[in-house]
Amino acid sequence: MLETYLTDRDADASLRIRTAAVLLFARQGYAATSVRDLARAVNMTNAGIYHHVSSKEALLADLMREAHRGLIDSTVRVLAGVSGPAERLGLLISSLTAIHALNPMITRVMDGELRSLTPASSAYDEIIGLRDAYEDQWRRTLADGVAGGVFRVADQRLTRLALMSMCTGTSEWYRHDGDSSLDQVCAEFVAIGLAAVRAPVPMITRPDLSLLPIYPWEPPDVLPLSAPYRS
Template sequence: MDTALRIRSAAMRLFADQGYAATSIRSLAAALHMTNAGIYHHVTSKEALLADLMRAGQLGLTDATDRMLTGRRDPAERLATLISSLTAVHALYPMTSRVMDGELRSLTHGSSARDEIIALRDLYEQRWKSALADGVEQGAFRIADRKLTRLALMSMCTGTSEWYRPDGESTLEQVCAEFVTIGLAAVRSSAQVTMRLDLTLLPDYPWEPHVDPRVAPAGRPAP
């Protein structure tokens, strides 16, 4: 692993475990057995490092989502894809997900970096808005409040970064399938959508070794 990736990996772990505010360049250097000057040789500032990780994380999520949505026009299939992909990313990359979801507050208000991250998040969320709007317009979904529905479904998916474990009671495929069922019920869709999770289409976050979803829950063989 090269030095730049080692720094990003250690920073992601510290930001996720103890928060951005509690992480200093000194503590990052100590974790890597480097000097502060050695860190600054590769990054301009702690905030720039955070923004870089958040930018790469958000771009990876959006690109992976677009790959999974390719060829899917039906609103129910698109919603199912969005639910499955967001759930899987948060389950497999919990550190990256926690930092992406929770550290926007740490970027300086009015900075170009913060504005960029907000724009990237809005661009991703547009996929959800579009799927829900198309479903309503085509009569496939019945939703009283699209914004609240979107926020509720996305919160359900992102929550897996806090509780999912590969050796838990359910496999990742089972979690995604159940969430799809819950999501379609929330929009009052009568569609029956069966999603097969293709892990090869998920983003690659090299600074975080993801958990192996093929690990079977205790007492059961892997599927």
Template sequence: MTSAERLNGLSGTATGQRVFRSAIERFAKQGFAGTTVREICSDAGLTTAGAYYYFASKEDLLYQLIRQGQTALIDTAQRALAGVDDPIDRLALLIRTLAATHAVFPMLTRVADGELGALASQGPHLAEILALRDAYEGFWEETLAAGVSSGAFAIADQRVTRLSLIAICTGVSGWFSPAGPLTVEGVCDELAQIAFRIVTARRGGNAVSVDQTPRFELSLLPQFPWDAEGVS
């Protein structure tokens, strides 16, 4: 059994929950470079030797966390968009799912978004993660292109628009608080309405309200119990 297979198996155990929780907390608060395997092991109640049975290096652990996050984004988008063809509705769902994921799992998403550069540039891990990221962004590319083609969106530069909309959503992990004035659903609605203004979303020549688009149930989000700051 490879270390990747052992690490995958570990994620479903109590020991695995402790390892992933410690890693995600320390990577989010101290950064990948500022975290040691010894610290993660100490938090999780493992010896360093015992930890290396499950992962070959600190980078292996980071890769597994990012991979789970990226895979979950793709799966969530696929479920949300299934059977939805209208580009306005699709954009609303993409905004809602990405913003909600960053609100509910702030530590995982900060690590996945901010520590990608810690993966070795010549190793297989980075190539796989970049392929997953490109696959996810493909949903956005297709949606914006369809909206422009149908006349639902008026966009000068689709690439800049796509990157800007994604950045608005990923930024939620840095400022959202469940103790604040907005719920997760409220944040998603606000950002979807902002997105509609950015792309000049129109139906029949009229501006579109988020109230006219499909909702997204938070229960459809992936489950990452080791993201201790997650919002239930």
């Protein structure tokens, strides 16, 4: 049970704190979560929390930084050696979908809590830079497809935002025991995405799941935020 793990004093304290933070930030929001809430979740004192993290905002920034780095690094691995824009777009869609479906809590924090970092702070600027570095993969892929006549897109920015939103939405509703498997969801999203850019679906669109990031502080066995909806 997650609660048992979070309060297990024999387990790594830093990891327990981060797991609890991801769960609480995703469930009730960063602003509504206090250090006292974190301390209660892991059966520690406030002073014990501050022994491992300098501040609540620093903890959020660290979680977002590592989540974005994992997303970027895994995307580079997934796209290695793939040159065709249709193949690249298919892999971008399926990998982003899978990452959000498999890690619904940390991806919700990564996607939704930038607003909670102090504007113009070094942490804020760093996360913006990491986010832009990831989205550049999508920008270049769409631009290459349009330039090569493979894609027909009226507005590349709106297309990118629409496709990425489709993928990231799986963190809200996907369930591993739902009516559709992750492979089926990824395949359908790839078909939708390639239809949106007027391109045929390529042969290779499923990422090697072993190349996707592993987030050790993703709370295990937690229902998605919009449960009981079944995929």
